[in-house]
Amino acid sequence: MKDQLDLKKFLRKDYRDGYMQTQVRAGIAYQFQALRKKFDLNQNEMAERIGKPQSTVSRLENVEYGRVSVQTLLDIASSLDVALIVQFASYPDFLRRTEDMTESSLQVDTVYESKTKCDFASITSGAASRSVNTYRKEPYQHAAESTSYARRLLDTGQRTSLVNSGSNSDLQSTRSDASRLSA
Secondary structure, eight states, X not given: OHHHHHHHHTTSHHHHHHHHHHHHHHHHHHHHHHHHHHTTOOHHHHHHHHTSOHHHHHHHTOTTTOOOOHHHHHHHHHHHTOOOOOOOXXXXXXXXXXXXXXHHHHSOOOXXXXXXXXXXXXXXXXXXXXXXXXXXXXXXXXXHHHHHHHHHHHHTTOHHHHHHSTTHHHHHHHHHHHHHHHO
């Protein structure tokens, strides 16, 4: 009964919009802080790690800021070796996803931590094949092939090969494709 009363508030647009904006801004700020703490970095060290000025780190940790771009979030995710999800959702799903804002729930595993905890290859191969089967356009196929290449590198433990080899252009190309998809 109480849940139904609480959900009635969301029928009012001003309440719903205010709640969503507050949760999204706070979620980004709190998760960024939690990730910085996970890596045991101060703001200056985090700025160096993500390739942004310290003032950007400070703004990202401010729950009032709210002007972070998707590209900045993508750059941060790449620098921290974590994934980023940006998607529209129903309000019940949004409420479930934003329910737990504890530091431990916001400190997600890096791809390398995930690799040691589960069979990463079986998860990503299904996603990559769905992507190729769903989207038959050139950029999507290129992104799926790059995902497959990255997965093979992870499986063989050759992380530095991707960074140090001549495949930086492949990585940049994949980022460009991802940018076009997010636009």
